[in-house]
Amino acid sequence: MTINITSAKYLYGEEGTKKNVEIVVDGKTWGVPMDNNNSDYKEILEWAAIEGNNITDPELSKTCINID
Amino acid sequence: MGGITRGIANRLGAGGVGANFRNILINGDMSVDQRGSATGLTSDTIGNGADRFYVRVNDRNNFAFSMENSTDVPSGEGFSNSHKITTTTAETSLGSAGILRYGQRIEGNMLKGLKYGTTNAQKVVVQFWVKCSVTGTFVFELWNRKSSWYNSKSFTIDSANTWQKIIKTFDGDTVNDFNIDTSVQLEANVWWAAGTSFSSSGTVTGGDWNSDATKRAGGLSNAFTTTLNATFFTTGWQLEVGTSTSAFERLPIDVNLRRCQRYYQRVDDASGACGQYAGRSFGTTQITFGVPLSTPLRASPSVSLTGSLRAFHGSGYNDTSGSMGVSHWQKDSSIVSLESTGFSSIVDNRIYNVCHINSTILEMSSEI
Numbered sequence: 560m561t562i563n564i565t566s567a568k569y570l571y572g573e574e575g576t577k578k579n580v581e582i583v584v585d586g587k588t589w590g591v592p593m594d595n596n597n598s599d600y601k602e603i604l605e606w607a608a609i610e611g612n613n614i615t616d617p618e619l620s621k622t623c624i625n626i627d
Numbered sequence: 628m629g630g631i632t633r634g635i636a637n638r639l640g641a642g643g644v645g646a647n648f649r650n651i652l653i654n655g656d657m658s659v660d661q662r663g664s665a666t667g668l669t670s671d672t673i674g675n676g677a678d679r680f681y682v683r684v685n686d687r688n689n690f691a692f693s694m695e696n697s698t699d700v701p702s703g704e705g706f707s708n709s710h711k712i713t714t715t716t717a718e719t720s721l722g723s724a725g726i727l728r729y730g731q732r733i734e735g736n737m738l739k740g741l742k743y744g745t746t747n748a749q750k751v752v753v754q755f756w757v758k759c760s761v762t763g764t765f766v767f768e769l770w771n772r773k774s775s776w777y778n779s780k781s782f783t784i785d786s787a788n789t790w791q792k793i794i795k796t797f798d799g800d801t802v803n804d805f806n807i808d809t810s811v812q813l814e815a816n817v818w819w820a821a822g823t824s825f826s827s828s829g830t831v832t833g834g835d836w837n838s839d840a841t842k843r844a845g846g847l848s849n850a851f852t853t854t855l856n857a858t859f860f861t862t863g864w865q866l867e868v869g870t871s872t873s874a875f876e877r878l879p880i881d882v883n884l885r886r887c888q889r890y891y892q893r894v895d896d897a898s899g900a901c902g903q904y905a906g907r908s909f910g911t912t913q914i915t916f917g918v919p920l921s922t923p924l925r926a927s928p929s930v931s932l933t934g935s936l937r938a939f940h941g942s943g944y945n946d947t948s949g950s951m952g953v954s955h956w957q958k959d960s961s962i963v964s965l966e967s968t969g970f971s972s973i974v975d976n977r978i979y980n981v982c983h984i985n986s987t988i989l990e991m992s993s994e995i
Contacts, residue, residue, distance in 0.1 A: 563670040570952045572966060573909035579930075579952025585670060589929045589992075590952035596809055596926035598995050 562599065564606045568615040580614060650876040651738065652731050652815060653679045655755070655864035657696060657708040658880060659887045664695035666715060673994050677710040678887035679731050680864075681994075686722030686822055690852050691715045699860055701756045701790035705877070709756075709862035717855040723822040727852045728844075730816030731864070732772075732995045734925065735808045740868055743771070744804025751797050753815060754872045758790045758860040763848030766821075766831055767795050770814040770843075774803035777843050779818075779831040792863075796870055800836045809925050811995040815866055819859070820849040888921045894989040896934075902983030906938060908973045914938050914947075915954045915966040916981040918989070925993040927956035930965055934987030938970060938979040945970045946984070963991065 565583045570590060572578035579590045580603050591599045606612050657677040665675035669691050673681035676694040684690065697711040712729065721727070741749050753767065761784075768779040780795045805812040818825075821844035828839060830846030851857050863875050878886070894902045906916030935948045947969035954966040973979070983989070 570950055570968060572952070572954060573913060573915060578954070578966075581950065581952070587931060588949060588951075589931045590950070591929045592927040592953040592956065594927040594953075594956075597929060597993070598811070598926075599929045599992070 562602050564603065564612075566615075567603060567607070567613075568617055571618055577616075648876070648878075649867045649873065651733060651741075651751075651866040652864050653886045653890075654883060655862075656706055656875065656877065656883075657710045657862045659884050660696040660708070661887065661891060661893055664693065666693035668692050668694065674891060676712075677708070678891060680710055681730065681732065682712065683726050683728045683730070683816070685726035686724040687718060687727065688720040688722065689716050690718035690721070690727060690820075697860060699758070700862055701758075701792070704756070704863065705875070706756070706862045709758075709860045712859045714852060714854060714857040717857075718820065718849075718852045721820055721822050721849070721852070724824045725820060725822030726818075726825065727820040728768075728816045728818045729859070729861070730768075730814055732811040733813040733815065733866075734995055735773075735806045735810055735812035738805045738812055739807055741799065741805070743800045744802065746801055748799025748801045749868045750799055750870050751866055752794065752869050752872050753797070753864075753866045754792065754794045754875070755864040756790055756792050756862050757784065757817075758788060758858075759784050759851055760788055760856075760858045761850040761854050762787050763850035764846055765851075766818040766844045766847060767793065768814070768816045768818060768843060769797055770816060771800060771803050771805070771836070772811050772814060773805055774838070775840075776800065776803050776836050776838050777840065778834070778836045779843055779845075780834070781831050781846055790860075794872055798834060798836070802836070809995075815864070817861075818844040818847055820852040821847055885922045889923070889925050890992070890994045892921055892924070892928075892991045894918070894983065896983035896985070896987045902936075902987065902989060904981045906979040906981040908938075908970075908975055908977045908979055910975055911973055912970050913966060913968045914970055914973065914979050914981060915964055916979070917962050917964050918991070920961050920963060920991075923959045923961055924956070924963065924991065925995065927953050928963065928991035928993045931990045931992075932967075932987070933990070935984055936967065936981050936987060936989075937984045938973065938981050940974070940977055940979045945973050 570579040659678040700706040828841040904916040950969035955964040
């Protein structure tokens with residue numbers, strides 16, 4: 560992990576699928592595409608793999624630990 | 628015709644505007660600073676003060692720093708800008724996995740000419756200028772990110788507040804190659820401070836590619852990071868194939884900017900109402916809109932919105948200040964489709980004109 564993520568949640572696209580993860584890093588909000596070529600997304604995957612970190616899913620009103 | 632063109636390019640490369648792109652690093656003269664300065668930094672930060680250059684922070688206790696662009700440059704060398712980093716809180720107890728370093732991550736596509744992983748692996752030479760308010764021993768490192776092999780050489784700043792040129796040559800790695808793609812494959816770094824995980828095997832002997840991480844940064848004095856208000860200026864970074872340095876390659880500013888914008892672009896409305904995009908609504912909260920790019924981005928970008936976007940339709944409008952993401956991105960495309968689900972009470976399946984209001988800033992980052 561190299562960036563300081565303090566929260567993360569999924570954003571849904573027009574097809575009703577998860578396409579981006581909204582994260583807050585050092586107080587700034589970023590929308591990160593779920594694309595392995597995006598280096599921030601790789602960071603999110605590492606962050607989410609750490610126990611206690613969760614990417615919240617507002618559509619399903621539940622918490623997911625794994626992205627895929 | 629081709630010979631004439633090459634001749635001109637070679638002559639220009641001797642000291643003028645040489646556009647043969649022999650410098651593997653981008654923005655080595657620190658002339659592009661799209662983000663501006665930042666202070667109170669305590670974690671990894673890229674681009675503030677000079678595009679493409681970053682500070683890596685790990686396992687710190689209390690180190691904090693600022694990054695800014697500066698006009699303090701080595702005299703008579705043709706530079707106008709440098710990158711200034713200041714220690715705003717001194718480190719007192721760096722952890723064993725501690726990393727405090729400065730450098731640039733390099734995309735694999737930029738490394739074809741190095742021929743690593745073959746018997747024809749090329750030697751490279753790096754040059755840069757540095758001026759630091761504290762003396763001590765630092766380490767310059769090349770890090771093959773694909774194989775996690777390293778090659779480090781130390782250098783000493785023996786006169787405080789004095790510009791000094793650093794030149795180091797490195798053998799080519801005949802064992803480990805690079806992926807020639809859009810991912811990070813090589814890093815060029817200056818270590819300021821390191822924990823025992825990166826320094827426990829003693830001082831760097833230099834010159835050999837190896838996989839022993841404990842040799843990456845041995846012998847550091849760490850003085851820059853342990854001194855409050857210490858300053859570190861640097862400019863003129865060039866990494867090129869060869870065994871001796873050539874004159875710093877001066878690219879036209881528009882070319883340098885475009886090279887930086889492959890990794891980061893912003894539409895900043897503070898300097899004029901330039902952000903207006905055609906959009907289409909989906910449902911009652913979402914609009915997808917196309918944003919023209921200055922140059923194709925390396926990868927699908929992370930997106931951040933500071934301020935609000937206003938969507939006009941007919942005589943009405945709706946605002947959003949968040950929930951931004953990428954709708955569609957395509958390699959080598961000069962437009963990216965973004966979306967926001969932060970609107971309210973919009974009408975489904977309509978055309979909207981999406982505009983920046985006041986000082987809205989839209990940032991797109993494809994950094995590596």
